[in-house]
Amino acid sequence: MKYFHEKIEEKWQKYWAQNQTFAASNNSDKPKYYVLDMFPYPSGAGLHVGHPLGYIASDIVARFKRHKGFNVLHPQGYDSFGLPAEQYAIQTGQHPEKTTRENIARYREQLDKIGFSFDWSREVRTSNPDYYQHTQWIFIQLFNSWYNKETDKAEDISTLVEIFERSGNATVNAVCDDNVAVFFPSEWHAFSDDEKQKILLQYRLTYLAETEVNWCPALGTVLANDEIVNGVSERGGHPVIRKKMTQWSMRISAYAERLLQGLETIDWSESIKESQRNWIGKSVGASVIFKVLQSEDNDQRHTIEVFTTRPDTIFGVTFMTLAPEHELVAQITTAEQKAAVESYIEATAKRSERERMADVKTISGVFTGAYAEHPFTKEPIPVWIGDYVLAGYGTGAVMAVPAGDERDYAFAKHFNIPIKNIFNKDISEAAFAEKTGFEFINSDFLNGLDYKSATKKIIEQLESIHHGKGKTNYRLRDAVFSRQRYWGEPFPVYYVNDLPQMIDAKHLPIILPEVEKYLPTEDGQPPLGNAVDWAWDTINNKVVNNDLIDNETVFPLELNTMPGWAGSSWYWMRYMDAHNDAEFASKEALKYWENVDLYIGGSEHATGHLLYSRFWNKFLKDKGFAPTEEPFKKLINQGMILGMSAFVYRSEDSKKLFSKGLIAGEKVHPIHVDLAVINDITNELDIEAFKKHPLYSDYANAEFILENGKYIVGREVEKMSKSKYNVVNPDDICNDYGADTLRLYEMFLGPLEQAKPWNTAGITGVSGFLKKLWRLYFDDNGLIVTNDEPTSEMYKSLHKTIKKVTEDIENFSFNTSVSQFMICVNELASMKCNHRKILEPLAIVISPYAPHIAEELWAQLGHEGSISTVAFPVYEEKYLIESEKEYPVSFDGKMRFTIKLPLDLTPKQIEEIVMADERTLKQLDGKIPNKVIIVPGRVINLVGLK
Numbered sequence: 052m053k054y055f056h057e058k059i060e061e062k063w064q065k066y067w068a069q070n071q072t073f074a075a076s077n078n079s080d081k082p083k084y085y086v087l088d089m090f091p092y093p094s095g096a097g098l099h100v101g102h103p104l105g106y107i108a109s110d111i112v113a114r115f116k117r118h119k120g121f122n123v124l125h126p127q128g129y130d131s132f133g134l135p136a137e138q139y140a141i142q143t144g145q146h147p148e149k150t151t152r153e154n155i156a157r158y159r160e161q162l163d164k165i166g167f168s169f170d171w172s173r174e175v176r177t178s179n180p181d182y183y184q185h186t187q188w189i190f191i192q193l194f195n196s197w198y199n200k201e202t203d204k205a206e207d208i209s210t211l212v213e214i215f216e217r218s219g220n221a222t223v224n225a226v227c228d229d230n231v232a233v234f235f236p237s238e239w240h241a242f243s244d245d246e247k248q249k250i251l252l253q254y255r256l257t258y259l260a261e262t263e264v265n266w267c268p269a270l271g272t273v274l275a276n277d278e279i280v281n282g283v284s285e286r287g288g289h290p291v292i293r294k295k296m297t298q299w300s301m302r303i304s305a306y307a308e309r310l311l312q313g314l315e316t317i318d319w320s321e322s323i324k325e326s327q328r329n330w331i332g333k334s335v336g337a338s339v340i341f342k343v344l345q346s347e348d349n350d351q352r353h354t355i356e357v358f359t360t361r362p363d364t365i366f367g368v369t370f371m372t373l374a375p376e377h378e379l380v381a382q383i384t385t386a387e388q389k390a391a392v393e394s395y396i397e398a399t400a401k402r403s404e405r406e407r408m409a410d411v412k413t414i415s416g417v418f419t420g421a422y423a424e425h426p427f428t429k430e431p432i433p434v435w436i437g438d439y440v441l442a443g444y445g446t447g448a449v450m451a452v453p454a455g456d457e458r459d460y461a462f463a464k465h466f467n468i469p470i471k472n473i474f475n476k477d478i479s480e481a482a483f484a485e486k487t488g489f490e491f492i493n494s495d496f497l498n499g500l501d502y503k504s505a506t507k508k509i510i511e512q513l514e515s516i517h518h519g520k521g522k523t524n525y526r527l528r529d530a531v532f533s534r535q536r537y538w539g540e541p542f543p544v545y546y547v548n549d550l551p552q553m554i555d556a557k558h559l560p561i562i563l564p565e566v567e568k569y570l571p572t573e574d575g576q577p578p579l580g581n582a583v584d585w586a587w588d589t590i591n592n593k594v595v596n597n598d599l600i601d602n603e604t605v606f607p608l609e610l611n612t613m614p615g616w617a618g619s620s621w622y623w624m625r626y627m628d629a630h631n632d633a634e635f636a637s638k639e640a641l642k643y644w645e646n647v648d649l650y651i652g653g654s655e656h657a658t659g660h661l662l663y664s665r666f667w668n669k670f671l672k673d674k675g676f677a678p679t680e681e682p683f684k685k686l687i688n689q690g691m692i693l694g695m696s697a698f699v700y701r702s703e704d705s706k707k708l709f710s711k712g713l714i715a716g717e718k719v720h721p722i723h724v725d726l727a728v729i730n731d732i733t734n735e736l737d738i739e740a741f742k743k744h745p746l747y748s749d750y751a752n753a754e755f756i757l758e759n760g761k762y763i764v765g766r767e768v769e770k771m772s773k774s775k776y777n778v779v780n781p782d783d784i785c786n787d788y789g790a791d792t793l794r795l796y797e798m799f800l801g802p803l804e805q806a807k808p809w810n811t812a813g814i815t816g817v818s819g820f821l822k823k824l825w826r827l828y829f830d831d832n833g834l835i836v837t838n839d840e841p842t843s844e845m846y847k848s849l850h851k852t853i854k855k856v857t858e859d860i861e862n863f864s865f866n867t868s869v870s871q872f873m874i875c876v877n878e879l880a881s882m883k884c885n886h887r888k889i890l891e892p893l894a895i896v897i898s899p900y901a902p903h904i905a906e907e908l909w910a911q912l913g914h915e916g917s918i919s920t921v922a923f924p925v926y927e928e929k930y931l932i933e934s935e936k937e938y939p940v941s942f943d944g945k946m947r948f949t950i951k952l953p954l955d956l957t958p959k960q961i962e963e964i965v966m967a968d969e970r971t972l973k974q975l976d977g978k979i980p981n982k983v984i985i986v987p988g989r990v991i992n993l994v995g996l997k
Contacts, residue, residue, distance in 0.1 A: 056820050069293040075126075076122060082122070084120050085648045086109050086113045088650075089111070090130040090619045095135070095157075096778075099773075105652060105653070109125065111860060112899075114898060117920050119922075120920070124170065125170055127170075128173075132539045132617075134272070134615070137537055137569055140569045165790045165793060188543075189621060190257060190542065193256045197225055198225060198302065211251070220233060231250075256297070257298055257301050265404070268285070268289070270772075275530070293400045293402075298532070302529050317684060319683075323686060329524065332524075334526070337358070338446075338520055339365065339513060340519050344431055346385065355379060357448045358524045362509040363500075363505035363509055369470060371423055371435065374447040375396045375399040375442075376399075380419065383421035386420075410439075415438060421434045422434060432450075485738045533613075540617050541562070541563050545606040564582040566578055569581075621667050623682055627640040628640035628641075646678070646683065650683040691771070695810070696777040698767065699765075701716075701719060705753070707756055732812075736765050788814055788815075796813070799817060803863055805897070817991065820872070823877075837885055849889050852874075853892065855871040892924040894918065895918060896923070936952060940993075942992075944972050950968060950970075960982050978996045
């Protein structure tokens with residue numbers, strides 16, 4: 052009976068689907084275990100062999116936990132809103148919904164083929180209205196909330212209104228905009244409704260504000276920082292500039308400290324935690340106020356606030372630098388400097404924030420012509436702008452201390468700005484006292500004080516003259532939440548007098564309308580500006596034709612859509628109760644599942660997705676919806692599977708293509724080559740196939756410079772990518788070798804968290820292993836399993852494997868499990884083991900890794916139903932306790948043979964057995980040893996032969 056993977060895998064995949072084998076219950080006496088893969092985006096390219104790596108690992112854990120008696124939730128769905136489908140719609144006119152649906156169907160086909168134990172009954176798609184109505188509902192909750200620093204959590208906006216009515220806002224300890232004006236309760240009552248709404252927008256957790264954003268003109272949309280790579284858009288490689296736009300933002304900064312502290316409670320890698328700590332960027336220091344000196348061009352009194360972690364260096368300040376986008380730049384720049392400043396701002400707008408942060412070598416800036424006053428010495432300090440200062444970090448201004456900061460020093464040297472000793476020793480005690488009213492400490496004000504004492508002293512003095520205070524700052528900025536796209540969640544927002552109003556939750560979802568074009572409108576409005584029916588009727592509570600807008604009962608709807616991370620910031624909770632129409636999940640389901648026990652995905656989400664998810668989860672916890680502070684207990688980042696790319700080498704004039712061995716000394720450019728036109732073993736290019744390939748038609752008449760009559764391509768291990776033509780389709784592996792082979796091989800490549808190159812040639816060994824496993828159970832005539840009692844060695848081999856695999860799965864060391872399976876099968880084959888008591892448990896142990904063959908073996912052994920919930924075998928120590936020892940027997944230190952003896956023998960008994968052995972008698976040849984040295988359990992040595 053032969054092993055036919057095609058029939059076996061098709062049979063069991065059909066069985067799992069028909070019987071909903073992996074459907075989890077929301078009400079079980081079993082302990083729960085929730086294992087989740089990061090939300091996939093269904094691209095048109097489908098999966099390559101690198102994508103399933105994390106899915107296979109999570110599936111092994113999910114299957115293992117079912118064997119261990121857990122009620123396992125292992126769902127899957129799709130992050131199905133996104134820019135690629137929209138770009139395809141722009142190019143072809145095909146609706147993004149159709150593209151997305153087709154891509155999902157392709158993904159589902161591939162995922163099913165690999166045999167994952169997903170609970171498909173809970174599938175979600177972020178682009179489905181029955182899903183995004185809850186995303187819209189969460190947005191409304193954020194809009195109707197503020198962050199109370201006193202209680203350290205989000206509260207309903209109505210509680211803030213009560214405070215305003217009773218006490219005004221002077222004593223409110225809230226996270227809010229920086230420019231909130233103080234008012235008394237009498238003033239609040241006198242404000243108009245519109246004025247009140249504008250004030251409340253300064254406190255809401257999602258709010259409208261003019262924000263500096265990453266604008267991509269080619270894509271016609273705002274991009275998040277994590278959607279930009281090397282200053283261009285991740286999708287398409289288009290230039291990105293900085294510009295100001297009125298945008299929806301999320302006040303994630305309110306949760307900065309909780310996001311930091313929460314890292315101490317979760318089981319994540321230290322590298323990911325450190326990435327989040329750096330992104331949040333907590334700094335303790337002081338806020339310092341510098342007054343801008345009045346001039347002919349500046350007749351108003353302005354102040355510049357800076358945040359510094361080293362207030363003790365304030366006497367070393369010789370200039371100030373503002374971010375080019377700082378709102379004061381236009382107000383304080385002198386007429387003489389205006390042209391230079393405007394030119395510099397225009398150039399800076401073309402550089403992304405990431406590019407500016409990463410660039411430590413370029414020194415650029417322009418003097419504004421304005422001066423600020425040092426708060427202590429009263430000296431004039433020149434105010435510059437420079438793109439190494441970011442508007443969104445701190446206050447967008449720095450007090451530059453060249454003597455204490457490398458970048459400030461380089462800037463000062465470049466522009467020939469004076470550099471002072473940090474402690475300002477060139478000012479006399481008398482002059483200092485006269486200017487400031489303060490006394491020197493040890494004649495230098497700060498001389499003799501350590502850093503902490505000096506910092507404390509400076510902050511006290513700043514507070515006493517009302518020029519600053521102690522402050523904790525965070526690099527984490529509020530997240531821009533608007534996108535000028537079509538294919539995204541519509542906001543449940545309409546506008547009255549240009550002020551946002553929330554649509555009542557009972558009227559959700561607000562469904563994405565049809566549009567004729569997916570590009571922005573001719574006047575620059577987002578694509579939803581092309582919608583004909585996109586106005587809100589407040590009487591009938593429905594979307595109506597734009598022609599009905601009268602700004603009395605019918606009002607315009609928001610034209611922006613939500614960003615891609617909206618739907619993925621809470622999806623793990625929807626899986627808990629995916630078919631609940633009334634709410635995103637019932638309290639019972641949330642209470643039972645709590646949060647994700649194991650989350651597996653790529654490290655590229657270290658900041659964006661993981662920070663936003665934690666933020667939304669904490670907010671929903673504050674509001675009484677989420678049961679826990681943190682969404683993901685344990686996080687594992689799988690490494691990449693790398694592809695082996697191939698290259699031809701084009702000369703600079705494009706007329707010659709040099710073989711790999713001939714490029715030395717030549718000026719050539721490597722060109723990626725489709726693997727279909729090379730011999731994967733010899734690396735020889737099929738020149739005729741290359742010329743005929745549509746990608747390389749430009750080289751049809753090129754001269755090929757050969758070595759030994761052949762063109763040899765170059766090879767290099769790179770990220771697996773369609774653009775590099777080095778992807779391997781998992782469908783091909785499943786068809787040729789089987790899904791179980793693919794699963795085992797991906798785990799066998801190396802540790803889960805490390806990058807490793809793919810080599811299809813190595814897969815034949817794993818395929819051969821499965822055939823050898825099959826032959827333990829079957830011969831050509833059928834099942835050969837017997838009920839005979841196994842030997843101790845058979846038990847030993849099995850229990851070694853049970854122990855190893857159990858430990859490996861619990862430690863996520865899957866590659867060593869595959870090695871152990873191979874060792875075990877080889878051992879059992881050599882012992883001609885066909886014993887049921889060994890082979891039944893072995894099928895269960897291998898089931899998480901190779902589920903199809905395990906199911907078939909289990910059924911052939913006479914069992915009904917699926918193997919998936921059969922109890923996992925328990926390792927028993929007694930089978931690994933050695934009862935015998937194979938001793939090396941040496942004569943005058945030279946080992947001649949080995950002998951297997953029971954471990955419970957005394958040295959005298961061992962000696963008697965050895966001396967009576969025929970091999971010993973032959974070696975002695977009538978001689979008598981002077982001494983027999985015996986170390987029980989280790990060695991036997993006969994010495995001093997005479």
